[in-house]
Amino acid sequence: MRLLEVRDLEVTYAGGAAAVRGVDLTVDAGQKLGLAGESGCGKSTLALALLRLLPSGTRVSGEILLDGEDVLGMRWGRVRAVRWAGASIVFQGAMHSLNAVHRVGDQIAEPILLHRTATPTGARKKAGELLEHVGLPAARASAYPHELSGGQRQRVMIAMALACDPRLIIADEPTTALDVMIQAQILRLIEQLVADQDLGLIMISHDLAVLSDTCDRLAVMYAGRVVEEGPAQSVYENAHHPYARALSAAFPRIGDPASRFAPRGLPGDPPDPAALPSGCTFHPRCSVALDGCATEDQRLRDAGPVRRAACVHVGVPGSAGPGGRTGATSVGAGAEVGLGVEAAVETEADTASAADEAVGEPASEAVGDAVGEPAGDAVGDAVGEAVGEARSSTP
Numbered sequence: 001m002r003l004l005e006v007r008d009l010e011v012t013y014a015g016g017a018a019a020v021r022g023v024d025l026t027v028d029a030g031q032k033l034g035l036a037g038e039s040g041c042g043k044s045t046l047a048l049a050l051l052r053l054l055p056s057g058t059r060v061s062g063e064i065l066l067d068g069e070d071v072l073g074m075r076w077g078r079v080r081a082v083r084w085a086g087a088s089i090v091f092q093g094a095m096h097s098l099n100a101v102h103r104v105g106d107q108i109a110e111p112i113l114l115h116r117t118a119t120p121t122g123a124r125k126k127a128g129e130l131l132e133h134v135g136l137p138a139a140r141a142s143a144y145p146h147e148l149s150g151g152q153r154q155r156v157m158i159a160m161a162l163a164c165d166p167r168l169i170i171a172d173e174p175t176t177a178l179d180v181m182i183q184a185q186i187l188r189l190i191e192q193l194v195a196d197q198d199l200g201l202i203m204i205s206h207d208l209a210v211l212s213d214t215c216d217r218l219a220v221m222y223a224g225r226v227v228e229e230g231p232a233q234s235v236y237e238n239a240h241h242p243y244a245r246a247l248s249a250a251f252p253r254i255g256d257p258a259s260r261f262a263p264r265g266l267p268g269d270p271p272d273p274a275a276l277p278s279g280c281t282f283h284p285r286c287s288v289a290l291d292g293c294a295t296e297d298q299r300l301r302d303a304g305p306v307r308r309a310a311c312v313h314v315g316v317p318g319s320a321g322p323g324g325r326t327g328a329t330s331v332g333a334g335a336e337v338g339l340g341v342e343a344a345v346e347t348e349a350d351t352a353s354a355a356d357e358a359v360g361e362p363a364s365e366a367v368g369d370a371v372g373e374p375a376g377d378a379v380g381d382a383v384g385e386a387v388g389e390a391r392s393s394t395p
């Protein structure tokens, strides 16, 4: 069953940063989609757009269908109902996202009370059950965040995300701040919950190794676009796009200790989304770029029955495309790979919507409000604080 369908999503911040550019993706019940990319590629912006958590003044266009409902066209009352209940987000850095002066049980119960799906007694009982569900004793409900370890706090965040029985969970770097052992436990917990409850999952990380180990499918983002997507293991082990290959080579391979000693970096940084390079936005960093890459935009095209990639080399025999490309880790920083310069450029029509629509709220309501919610909305405020905190803690 299709839970989420995103079509041609574009997000431009008020200052002109084109953070998400023409993204299409889908998530079905029981499916785990990994969203990968370096810092600044637009992953969190995409996640925030799904639940209308972007700052007011941000221009959003395209289509987001959550359980078939048009999220961008929803009235604010409906948006509030859908947050937590239709889809919810687990942010990185639980210490920043939890309120330090409230007991964790009360914080888990809060969205239940706001959605009026239980009485205060019922909400407290459910908070205890949810804690047990994520592997903590119900009695920990009376603890304050500082009384819990980092892993326990992240379990609380997951319990909170499950409080209103959402169908889709968005986990934005859920294990980044945790040590490797705890990280593995939290990832297994998320996998278990998704399987048990037939949820959809979008997991965001810069770490392709973690995503390929946890998710079924991977979408690799660069400069606001998905540049490669397909089954998680095959994208990780045999990426078609030079950026996806470099990202994959940058992380030690699970089950391959030798790779721990030979991670490769990618020189340079992702471009400023307010001043993107012409053509393929990856071309200034690409060791296999052709002359035309500086002028020819590349959109996703088929790179096999279940794979897509946005690179001029895809599909060219003897090149980076399927049917002749070199190994997954062969293109790292500065690596030389001989590619056919006669590669056919197969640029798709740019389907970006001409009429960007400002998806926000009336200006009178938006003033001073971090998430574009009417003032006084407790859920919006709490989420806004969490967003602000989580984002300010982003390295």
Ligand SMILES: Nc1ncnc2c1ncn2[C@@H]1O[C@H](COP(=O)(O)OP(=O)(O)OP(=O)(O)O)[C@@H](O)[C@H]1O
Pocket: 013, 014, 015, 017, 019, 037, 038, 039, 040, 041, 042, 043, 044, 045, 046, 055, 206, 272, 273, 394, 395
């Ligand atoms: N509120 C904002 N106003 C203007 N630009 C923003 C805002 N938030 C993010 N950006 C810019 O949008 C781009 C995408 O940021 P985003 O946080 O979505 O990337 P990301 O891939 O999630 O990175 P990270 O992993 O560091 O969170 C970046 O260049 C960032 O500076």
